[in-house]
Amino acid sequence: MKIVEAKVVVTSPGRNFVTLKLTTDDGLTGLGDATLNGRELAVVSYLEDHVAPLLTGLDPHRIEDTWQYLYRGAYWRRGPVTMAAVAAVDTALWDIKAKAAGMPLYQLLGGASRDRIRAYGHANGATVPELMDSVRARLEEGYQAVRIQTGIPGLKAVYGVHAGVAHQQQRPLVEDWDTEAYLRHLPTVFEAVREEFGPELPLLHDAHHRLTPTQAARLGRDLEPYRPFWLEDCTPAENQEAFRQVRAATTTPLAVGEVFNSVHDYQTLITERLIDYVRSAVTHFGGITPLKKLFDFAALYQIRTATHGPEDISPVGLAAALHLDLAVHNFGIQEYSGHTTLTGEVFRHAYTFADGHLHPGEQPGLGVELDEALAARHPYEQAYLPVNRLQDGSLHDW
Template sequence: MKISEIKVLVTCPGRNFVTVKIVTDAGVYGLGDATINGREQAVIACLNEHVVPCLIDRDPQDIEDIWQYLYRGVYWRRGPIGMAAIAAIDMALWDIKGKIAGLPVYQLLGGRSRKSVTLYAHANGETIDETLENAAALMDQGFKAIRLQSAIPGLPVTYGVLGEQKDYFELQGNRPLPPEEEWSTKKYYKLVVELFKKAREKFGPDVHLLHDVHSRLTPIEAARLSKLLEPYDLMFLEDACIAENQDSFKLVRNHTVTPLAIGETFNSIWDCKELIQNQWIDYIRAAATHAGGITGLRRIIDFAAIHDVKSAPHGAPDLSPICFAAHMHLDSWAPNFGIQEYSGAVNEQTAKIFKHAHEVNDGTAFVSDAPGLGVDFDEEAAAEYPYKRSYLPVSRLEDGTMWHW
């Protein structure tokens, strides 16, 4: 069996998705997700110009060798664009392998470690009361773990709270340029402590509560917030500060016992090696699409298991249902699985393009036993929604200084 064709397909059913379809001379095909939000065309060019020509006529079952070829075989290793390209190829090859074997991917990884995958949902609101009302509605649906985000009084826009806008396209208006948002740590501190104080008073101790700082704090500010939130027993505090300098989390860890999670922008084991081996974090949140696919993320998960760090893969709306399926298979297998982020059901247009039988019920996900990843892609439906340039926002302090997004 040989790879005969590789298609790179982009569609925008509300947001952009980049999909790789590997077709073999036996007619078996596999799908992978290569979406880099706001840099979609860069990974498309990387795939079409540099990766695809190298893989035609190769054996699609040589997953490990192809992964090493794409990673070791270039001088410019790592980085979000290159690793997303590798990730999409890798997912598609695992999909093909499963279809050939007649088995779901989790069986190829070693089988199940659990019956279902626990999810955490997002409760956002313009006010604390609205956030808590939305959290209560999610609890009624069966979710036992909920991320809380609320608008910060005194700031025009807050991460995770889009107001009347449905997505970042609407924030950009008629000009597709990055919207700019203001940030104030002082205003944020007051809001977030009150949010979790009221949440515990309302919901009691049993529901798991989470929060995403989105890297807006310095290490010492993150340490202070983590300490302030200790009485409210968070499942974890996500992205408390930037970890380009991994030692930053040593400072945070030394000041608090609030569990810490990070990793959604990580591209390889090297981005989190010290964080994991020093146990400065409790959950690693790398995504298959951004960290080298199933092969790359499995390495990170295995390394984390040695150091009692749990997996909690990123699950943002800009990761396609193909990535969600890859996570479901990894989550079902991983012995050190912690929890899976779930940003909600996809819209009608996306569901028309990406078809699957994976189920979400009572706050948990149930992976399909279909061979491979269990997702199909309707090219005709995808063509109805052409690419639309978009950016994530940028952040500035109130005095205009550029800050972390």
């Protein structure tokens, strides 16, 4: 068996997605997600101009060797553009291998370690009453764990609180930020949600890299009475040692990693047990091959998985995550914010969501098929993620 075609498909059924489709000489196809939100076309060029010419003629069954070829062979390693492109190839190869075996992918990863995959949804509101309504809506949809994000008095636009998709525009949306106002407000939000929904509902929160280690330590400590499931991305983790200060100050569980694209980004965090959950996505970490290795590494230190699953991870990337979730023993929880109905039509998928849990389905491969004709009717739209500015106008971490 040989790869005879590598095709990149860009479509925007509500937001942009980049998909690699590999085809073999015996007609098998495999899909990989290469979406890098706000920098999609950089990955398209990387794939079309630099990677696709290397793939034709290769044996699709040699997944590990191909991963090493694309990672080590380029010399310029890591980075989100490179690793999204490598991820797309790796995922597509696993899709082909599982289809050739006539099995759902999770069976090739060791088989199921559980019957279903617990998911958490997103609840948000500009005000606390709006947040309460959003939590109720998630619970009515079946979620049994909820991430809560809310507006902050005095601020106009804050991460995690928006109406619909606010990312399709010619220039980045500018949000505003006041750390002290946030640190004062958030514990009152947790208190209100706990009073309304009780102590048993798992509540998660994303600080989105906006705090210093000292501020993160303070927040983690202030949230302890409300028993959050985790505090996510509490401080920029390029400086892994910063988490020592946070860890020493609070027992609030910590999750990090959605912007990571290499195991080296995690090494100190894992070996010193400075975090409780690894958050990387198949799409941005180089694929299924390295992410499975990361999960096994984390398991040695009693750290669990929590794969990144926002709207800009396509159904291809989400399906790949679900197969891993079902197979690995140290699974923790899966982010699932869902996709638009149109996205589900472009990417027909076997995975299901019911009673707050996901399952990848039993179709051979990933269980996702791309409707290329429908995808072509929804071309790329220029889009950016927002940026964040402090009250004095200086740029801050978004």
